[in-house]
Amino acid sequence: MKIKVLFFAETKRVVGLDGTELEFDGVNISDLRELLRDKFPSLSEILENSAFAVNKEYARLQTVLKEGDIVALIPPVEGG
Amino acid sequence: MISLVKEPLNIDLLIQSLKNDNAGSIVIFLGEPRKSVEDGPVVSINYSAYKEMALKELAKIEEKALKKDGIINVIIAHRVSEIPLKEISFFVGVSSMHREEGFQACSFIVDEVKKKVPIWKEIKYDRDRSC
Numbered sequence: 001m002k003i004k005v006l007f008f009a010e011t012k013r014v015v016g017l018d019g020t021e022l023e024f025d026g027v028n029i030s031d032l033r034e035l036l037r038d039k040f041p042s043l044s045e046i047l048e049n050s051a052f053a054v055n056k057e058y059a060r061l062q063t064v065l066k067e068g069d070i071v072a073l074i075p076p077v078e079g080g
Numbered sequence: 081m082i083s084l085v086k087e088p089l090n091i092d093l094l095i096q097s098l099k100n101d102n103a104g105s106i107v108i109f110l111g112e113p114r115k116s117v118e119d120g121p122v123v124s125i126n127y128s129a130y131k132e133m134a135l136k137e138l139a140k141i142e143e144k145a146l147k148k149d150g151i152i153n154v155i156i157a158h159r160v161s162e163i164p165l166k167e168i169s170f171f172v173g174v175s176s177m178h179r180e181e182g183f184q185a186c187s188f189i190v191d192e193v194k195k196k197v198p199i200w201k202e203i204k205y206d207r208d209r210s211c
Binding site for chain 2 (some may be wrong): 006008010044053056057060072074075077078079080
């Protein structure tokens, strides 16, 4: 299935992209995290501290993904 | 009311919007860039956001705050642009029946925004003065 992944702040600077579409044959966010680690080794460290959102809602590592989901990689937030 | 805006915040207007005949208290929090941090003197802070999600998270925080006893109105406004020193980047205002619940709600909102809303900052340093 195809999953769109969005990058922000530090993750955007490291990857050099706003987002990308990935062919994903895993099940959940945890699997996607491994795929991102493989595809973008420079993200490895940030992935440890980042959260994920699926379709604009925070998600857990166990959250199951489906075709067309938009997943955002959320590095530690710094508003305020 | 919640908002993410590029332009400077009109603090007087925001405070005016909080006024209410039933309110005995208006508590305001203003966030602004610090002049210097560990890595040196600061020129500005550039805030960015995952805007659609940030608005959803802000709306959830607003809703939770409005459900607290005695809270009459809530305004949360955050700028998402480059903020020079002396300008306000973040405004939280709470009008309430009494001051105590206003202070508590304001503190709750600031903490929640800092924990949950996908907003990030990139600090621009004054390299001429940092050496």
